[in-house]
Amino acid sequence: xxxxxxxxxxxxxxxxxxxxxxxxxxxxxxxxxxxxxxxxxxxxxxxxxxxxxxxxxxxxxxxxxxxxxxxxxxxxxxxxxxxxxxxxxxxxxxxxxxxxxxxxxxxxxxxxxxxxxxxxxxxxxxxxxxxxxxxxxxxxxxxxxxxxxxxxxxxxxxxxxxxxxxxxxxxxxxxxxxxxxxxxxxxxxxxxxxxxxxxxxxxxxxxxxxxxxxxxxxxxxxxxxxxxxxxxxxxxxxxxxxxxxxxxxxxxxxxxxxxxxxxxxxxxxxxxxxxxxxxxxx
Numbered sequence: 001x002x003x004x005x006x007x008x009x010x011x012x013x014x015x016x017x018x019x020x021x022x023x024x025x026x027x028x029x030x031x032x033x034x035x036x037x038x039x040x041x042x043x044x045x046x047x048x049x050x051x052x053x054x055x056x057x058x059x060x061x062x063x064x065x066x067x068x069x070x071x072x073x074x075x076x077x078x079x080x081x082x083x084x085x086x087x088x089x090x091x092x093x094x095x096x097x098x099x100x101x102x103x104x105x106x107x108x109x110x111x112x113x114x115x116x117x118x119x120x121x122x123x124x125x126x127x128x129x130x131x132x133x134x135x136x137x138x139x140x141x142x143x144x145x146x147x148x149x150x151x152x153x154x155x156x157x158x159x160x161x162x163x164x165x166x167x168x169x170x171x172x173x174x175x176x177x178x179x180x181x182x183x184x185x186x187x188x189x190x191x192x193x194x195x196x197x198x199x200x201x202x203x204x205x206x207x208x209x210x211x212x213x214x215x216x217x218x219x220x221x222x223x224x225x226x227x228x229x230x231x232x233x234x235x236x237x238x239x240x241x242x243x244x245x246x247x248x249x250x251x252x253x254x255x256x257x258x259x260x261x262x263x264x265x266x267x268x269x270x271x272x273x274x275x276x277x278x279x280x281x282x
Contacts, residue, residue: 006234009122013049017077024048025085026057028132029112030184035064035098036119043236044119045077048086051117056129058115061086064102066093096208097200100185104194110187117182120239131184134226142216143184144177146232147225150213152271157262160254171224173273176213181231185212192219204257211257217266222273 032051036044044063052061063078065071068090074082082088091102099116115131117123127145134143147166151158152174166175177183185193192215204211216223262270 002234003237006122007237009050009234010043010046010236013046013053013122014077016049016053017045017080020049021084022052023085024052024057024061024081025059026055028056028058028128030058030115030128030132030135031060031062031103031112032058032115032117032128033062033064033099033103034117034119035066035096037066040119040239041065041070041078042075043239045081046236047117047119047121047123048081050121050123051128052081052084054125054128056132058128059112062103063088064091064098065089066091066098094198094201095206096179097205097211099179100190100193100208100212101198101200104190107190107194110190113187114185114190115182116179116185118180120236121180121233122236123182123233127182130226131182134224135184135186138171138224140186140188140221141171142177142186142189142212142221142223144175144181144223144225145227146181146230147175147177147223149274150174150176150270152267152274155264155267157258157267157270160258165230166225168228168275169224169226170275171222172275173217173222174270174275175223175225176209177223177225178209181233183209183212186221189216189219189221192216192221203260207254207257207261210254210261214261214266217262217269 063086065088071088071090078088091098094101103114113135131143148163149166151162196215200211
C-alpha cells in the first residue's frame with residue numbers, strides 16, 4: 001500500500017510539473033536547499049513539486065548539482081521548474097554537504113534560516129509551514145522532523161546503531177537531526193558552518209548530518225525534534241538504490257566519521273545534556 005501510494009503521489013506531481021505555471025518561490029523568509037546526483041536527477045522534480053505545492057513557499061529555492069554540463073542541458077522537468085523560480089546551480093562535488101555548505105558560504109552574515117531536504121522524498125503540504133512555525137517559537141534552535149539521541153559512554157560516543165529515535169520535543173546537544181525528514185538551520189549555525197570551512201572533507205565527507213551536528217554543538221546551538229515521534233514520508237519510486245544509508249548506517253560508515261569528527265569537548269557537552277525523558281526510558 002505504501003508503494004502504491006508513493007507511485008500515485010509521484011504521478012500526480014509529475015502531471016503538476018508538466019502543466020503548472022505557479023512559482024515555486026514565495027514570500028516566506030527562508031531558503032530551501034537540496035542536492036541531487038546520478039539517476040535521481042530524473043526524479044528530483046517530484047520532491048521539488050511536493051514542496052512547491054504548499055501555500056508557504058520559500059524566498060529562494062536552490063538545487064545544487066556538481067555536473068556543470070547537466071546544468072547547461074537540463075531535462076524538460078527541471079527546465080520547467082527553473083522558469084518557475086527554482087535556482088539550479090553548478091558547484092564543486094562536496095557530496096551531501098552541497099545542500100548546506102555552499103549556501104552558508106555565500107554570505108558573510110546570515111539573517112534568515114536555511115531548510116535542507118533530501119531529493120528522494122515526497123513532502124506533505126504542511127511540511128515547510130511546520131518548520132517555520134516552530135522556528136518562530138524557537139529562533140535559535142536547529143529543528144527537525146526526525147532526529148536521533150546521541151548516546152555516550154564515558155568519553156566515547158557509542159555506535160550509531162545504538163542511537164535511539166528522539167521521543168520528545170526537547171532541545172538538547174544530544175539530539176541530532178537527520179536530513180531525511182528535513183532540517184531547519186538558524187542563521188547563527190549557517191555562520192558557524194561557513195567559519196568551519198572544508199574540514200568536513202577529511203572528517204565526515206559522506207555524513208553531513210554528523211558534521212552539522214558537530215558544528216552546532218561546538219557553536220552552542222541545540223537541536224529539537226518538533227514532534228513527539230518520527231515523521232516518515234513516501235519515498236519517490238526507484239530512488240533507493242546505492243544510497244548513503246547503505247554505506248553510512250548498514251556498513252558502519254557513520255561510526256568512522258563520528259570518531260574522526262567529535263572532540264572531547266563536544267562529547268562532554270553531549271553527555272551532560274541527555275534529556276531526562278530519555279534517561280527515564282533507558
